[in-house]
Amino acid sequence: MRTISLSETSVREVNRQLHDQTAELAEAQWRITDPEGRHALACGLDQTLEVEIDGHAGYYCAGMNQKARVTINGMAGVGVAENMMSGQVRVKGNASQSAGATAHGGLLVVEGDASARCGISMKGVDIVVGGSVGHLSAFMGQAGRLVVCGDAGEALGDSIYEARLYVRGSVKSLGADCVEKAMRDEHLAELRDLLDAAGIDARAEDFRRYGSARELYNFKVDNADEY
Amino acid sequence: MCGIVGLYLKDPALEPRLGALFEPMLVSMADRGPDSAGFAVYGDEVGDGMLKFTLQNADPALDWDALVAGLTRDLDAAIDWFRNASAVVLKTRAAEADVRNWLADNAPDTRLMSVGRSIEILKGVGHPKLVADRFSLAQMHGSHIIGHTRMATESGVSMEGSHPFTTGEDLCLVHNGSLSNHNRLRLTLERAGIRFQTDNDSEVAAAYLSERMSRGETLTEALEAAIDDLDGFFTFTIGTRDGFAVLRDPIACKPAVLAETDAFVAMASEYRALAKLPGIAHARVWEPEPGRVYVWEHSTRASMQETGT
Numbered sequence: 001m002r003t004i005s006l007s008e009t010s011v012r013e014v015n016r017q018l019h020d021q022t023a024e025l026a027e028a029q030w031r032i033t034d035p036e037g038r039h040a041l042a043c044g045l046d047q048t049l050e051v052e053i054d055g056h057a058g059y060y061c062a063g064m065n066q067k068a069r070v071t072i073n074g075m076a077g078v079g080v081a082e083n084m085m086s087g088q089v090r091v092k093g094n095a096s097q098s099a100g101a102t103a104h105g106g107l108l109v110v111e112g113d114a115s116a117r118c119g120i121s122m123k124g125v126d127i128v129v130g131g132s133v134g135h136l137s138a139f140m141g142q143a144g145r146l147v148v149c150g151d152a153g154e155a156l157g158d159s160i161y162e163a164r165l166y167v168r169g170s171v172k173s174l175g176a177d178c179v180e181k182a183m184r185d186e187h188l189a190e191l192r193d194l195l196d197a198a199g200i201d202a203r204a205e206d207f208r209r210y211g212s213a214r215e216l217y218n219f220k221v222d223n224a225d226e227y
Numbered sequence: 228m229c230g231i232v233g234l235y236l237k238d239p240a241l242e243p244r245l246g247a248l249f250e251p252m253l254v255s256m257a258d259r260g261p262d263s264a265g266f267a268v269y270g271d272e273v274g275d276g277m278l279k280f281t282l283q284n285a286d287p288a289l290d291w292d293a294l295v296a297g298l299t300r301d302l303d304a305a306i307d308w309f310r311n312a313s314a315v316v317l318k319t320r321a322a323e324a325d326v327r328n329w330l331a332d333n334a335p336d337t338r339l340m341s342v343g344r345s346i347e348i349l350k351g352v353g354h355p356k357l358v359a360d361r362f363s364l365a366q367m368h369g370s371h372i373i374g375h376t377r378m379a380t381e382s383g384v385s386m387e388g389s390h391p392f393t394t395g396e397d398l399c400l401v402h403n404g405s406l407s408n409h410n411r412l413r414l415t416l417e418r419a420g421i422r423f424q425t426d427n428d429s430e431v432a433a434a435y436l437s438e439r440m441s442r443g444e445t446l447t448e449a450l451e452a453a454i455d456d457l458d459g460f461f462t463f464t465i466g467t468r469d470g471f472a473v474l475r476d477p478i479a480c481k482p483a484v485l486a487e488t489d490a491f492v493a494m495a496s497e498y499r500a501l502a503k504l505p506g507i508a509h510a511r512v513w514e515p516e517p518g519r520v521y522v523w524e525h526s527t528r529a530s531m532q533e534t535g536t
Contacts, residue, residue, distance in 0.1 A: 037501070
């Protein structure tokens with residue numbers, strides 16, 4: 001394992017060393033110390049690296065991740081794992097707004113709470129939040145699964161397409177075109193798999209499922225007067 | 228953009244280090260606001276019946292001795308005072324209106340920055356590090372402090388346009404965001420007798436809170452009302468004589484992070500600003516919820532009131 005301190009090495013240099021692993025995977029395990037809330041840590045990784053960030057991270061940590069497993073031993077700022085393609089990002093503390101925004105794949109685990117707009121425009125990512133999520137989570141979600149072990153804020157799943165949302169606690173309000181749906185066996189099975197993958201101890205039977213009513217997909221002539 | 232920071236001490240043993248702990252917080256937010264900076268420090272409280280006035284004048288050659296002598300003579304009140312770069316702090320039993328009127332008549336270029344028993348506001352144009360150095364921020368003692376680094380949007384880059392804004396005794400506010408109904412609100416508040424020094428939107432927010440609190444509302448009540456009455460984007464940090472509050476608009480357009488230990492509560496636009504605080508590794512660090520009022524007050528030291536809509 002290689003350890004680099006951000007009090008001695010710049011973010012740009014650390015990211016360059018991680019990107020250099022693309023050509024030759026000489027060092028698979030990395031520990032980054034003293035992050036002190038710096039932005040854009042471990043962004044754009046595209047190899048099977050294990051990266052541990054020892055402390056609190058700033059904005060856009062592990063953005064655009066592919067294949068790598070990034071663990072943040074602290075909180076994450078705005079846009080953690082935004083546009084992730086694959087791999088896994090784990091936040092041991094709380095996450096700020098827009099966690100997993102636009103992400104296409106991989107697994108994002110937030111062990112604490114995630115703030116507003118968690119999974120906004122999610123396009124295939126799986127997100128498991130141990131605590132609660134803020135307002136407008138999964139806004140315009142297109143694909144993927146969002147699991148919330150606590151509560152969800154206002155307008156959950158507003159204008160949602162096909163993402164599937166599982167919430168154990170209360171939902172303050174559902175957004176436009178988001179409805180509660182029956183929890184069938186296949187949903188219980190996929191939820192169990194997601195909780196297992198996230199390492200979170202919770203009973204799938206305690207969750208409710210939400211998704212798109214598919215009323216906003218196409219123009220409806222009944223709405224003509226609105227224009 | 229702008230950056231805001233605040234540090235509220237729960238452990239009095241840290242009070243001699245307030246400025247030293249806070250300076251790196253302010254300077255780390257220079258990327259978010261390089262135009263100008265300012266801070267309001269609370270401490271060195273004067274006794275009953277007395278007030279502290281912070282004055283500022285950009286002219287380094289200003290004869291402050293003569294100004295204070297004139298004030299003492301004309302108002303017939305003893306004045307204890309000290310100078311800090313382009314500012315002076317007066318401690319006196321003279322009434323606020325008398326000091327204000329005297330300055331308007333005799334020293335119109337000298338600005339009254341703050342009035343209260345505890346507050347001192349120091350601010351100016353320039354990189355936050357220069358502003359901090361100018362006023363020897365790192366040497367300051369006190370119980371709590373809030374600050375701002377500005378990237379101007381709503382009014383010009385000037386000392387007057389920089390934060391914190393105050394419109395009442397010991398109350399001040401720093402703001403990241405922009406208000407859209409400040410002109411209408413300013414007219415209403417002017418009719419209620421509030422005096423404005425600038426055309427800045429954030430000053431209106433400060434005035435809104437002072438006006439409500441002058442009618443007997445608590446800080447918490449005034450902030451709850453602000454959620455409904457202020458239209459726009461805001462993350463506010465507010466200081467009062469013995470209190471510290473944080474409020475974000477219900478949409479949460481502007482960032483904020485809070486950290487709390489047994490020794491302090493700290494607020495910043497970004498976590499970077501908190502990274503050097505003692506014991507931060509074991510602090511509770513979280514993002515304040517939108518539309519929720521967070522208040523800490525020394526009268527209820529170490530306990531927090533949280534309310535929300």
